Amino acid sequence: xxxxxxxxxxxPGQSGDQIVSKVVTTAIAALxxxxxxxxxxxxxxxxxxxxxxxxxGFDFVGKGMVMYxxxxxxxxxxxxxxxxxxxxxxxxxxxxxxxxxxxTMRIVLTEEDLTRSFNTPFIxxxxxxxxxxxxxxxxxxxxITVNPDKSINIQSEIKVGDNTxxxxxxxxxxxxxxxRTKIQFINPKFEGEESSIQLSQAILDHVNNLLxxxxxxxxxxxxxxxxxxxKDKEFVFYGTVEIDRFPEGKK
Numbered sequence: 001x002x003x004x005x006x007x008x009x010x011x012p013g014q015s016g017d018q019i020v021s022k023v024v025t026t027a028i029a030a031l032x033x034x035x036x037x038x039x040x041x042x043x044x045x046x047x048x049x050x051x052x053x054x055x056x057g058f059d060f061v062g063k064g065m066v067m068y069x070x071x072x073x074x075x076x077x078x079x080x081x082x083x084x085x086x087x088x089x090x091x092x093x094x095x096x097x098x099x100x101x102x103x104t105m106r107i108v109l110t111e112e113d114l115t116r117s118f119n120t121p122f123i124x125x126x127x128x129x130x131x132x133x134x135x136x137x138x139x140x141x142x143x144i145t146v147n148p149d150k151s152i153n154i155q156s157e158i159k160v161g162d163n164t165x166x167x168x169x170x171x172x173x174x175x176x177x178x179x180r181t182k183i184q185f186i187n188p189k190f191e192g193e194e195s196s197i198q199l200s201q202a203i204l205d206h207v208n209n210l211l212x213x214x215x216x217x218x219x220x221x222x223x224x225x226x227x228x229x230x231k232d233k234e235f236v237f238y239g240t241v242e243i244d245r246f247p248e249g250k251k
Contacts, residue, residue: 017042020050020090027095027246028060036064053087053098070120074234075108078241095246103241105223111146111233118142118156130206132199135161147172150230152185158199168192169200175235180224183211183237220245 025040043057044050058080065073080103086096109117117123119142127139142156152173157166170192173185188204190197213223225239 017044017047017050020055020085023090023093024058024060024095026093028062031067032065033068034064034066035062038062051087053085055083055085057081058083058103069122071117071122072109072113073107074110074113075106077106078103079105097243097245100242100244103243105237105239105241107237109235109237111144111235114144114235115142118144126210127203127206130203132160132202137203138166140166146230146233150174152230154185154204156203158203160199167196167199169196169203171200171204173204175228175230177225177228177237180226180239181213182208183213183225183228184208 020042021040024042025038028040029035029038039061041059042050042055043059044055049055058078060076060078062076063074065076067073080101083101084098086098089096118127124139128137130137138159140157140159142154145153145155147153152175153170154173155168155170157168159166170190172189172191174187176184176186178184185204185208188201190200192200213225220243222242223239224242225237227238229236229238
């Protein structure tokens with residue numbers, strides 16, 4: 001029976017777990033503007049369990065993934081156990097969960113990824129919502145650097161209001177997670193003149209307010225970070241993804 005059903009799908013010569021893996025991979029890829037290597041592995045024993053929508057486990061590994069807002073992830077790994085899907089949706093190339101589930105995750109951003117992120121229109125627009133002394137701010141040439149002691153340097157050039165000159169800011173911070181929902185830059189050390197230090201503090205407070213994971217969630221899912229590590233010019237985040245429904249890709 002299972003051979004007949006799987007044989008009717010547009011993936012000839014593939015088993016049920018391979019079919020579901022391919023559909024899941026395609027669905028996840030649709031969430032991103034650009035992707036590098038993607039690999040999904042669905043586990044079900046016996047395979048016929050998939051006909052009832054029962055899956056023992058699901059692993060996903062993606063590399064070089066660029067979101068539609070311009071943010072890039074060097075790597076993303078998701079690991080789920082014992083999930084239930086609507087198998088009939090597979091025929092239309094969709095993944096539908098019968099009940100909410102939770103995945104463990106690992107996300108990696110490089111130093112270059114974070115620098116690029118802070119220079120995208122998506123982040124710049126959010127940064128420029130800050131009013132400093134009643135005036136708007138304009139950012140350029142933001143640079144994120146990881147130091148040998150795992151501290152982080154944040155440098156940028158900022159124009160306040162209608163001033164023609166940009167003020168350089170330079171601060172050294174540490175990475176920290178808070179209440180599983182926020183990523184924070186803490187223990188700052190500022191360089192420069194007093195005016196630059198005051199501006200740097202205001203910007204750091206604003207950035208920390210922006211780095212609330214619920215503001216960056218995909219539709220139908222919530223991120224929770226348990227631990228953050230800085231290693232070899234990379235930022236590695238460990239946590240969970242609470243998934244109510246599988247988000248649909250951009251049209």
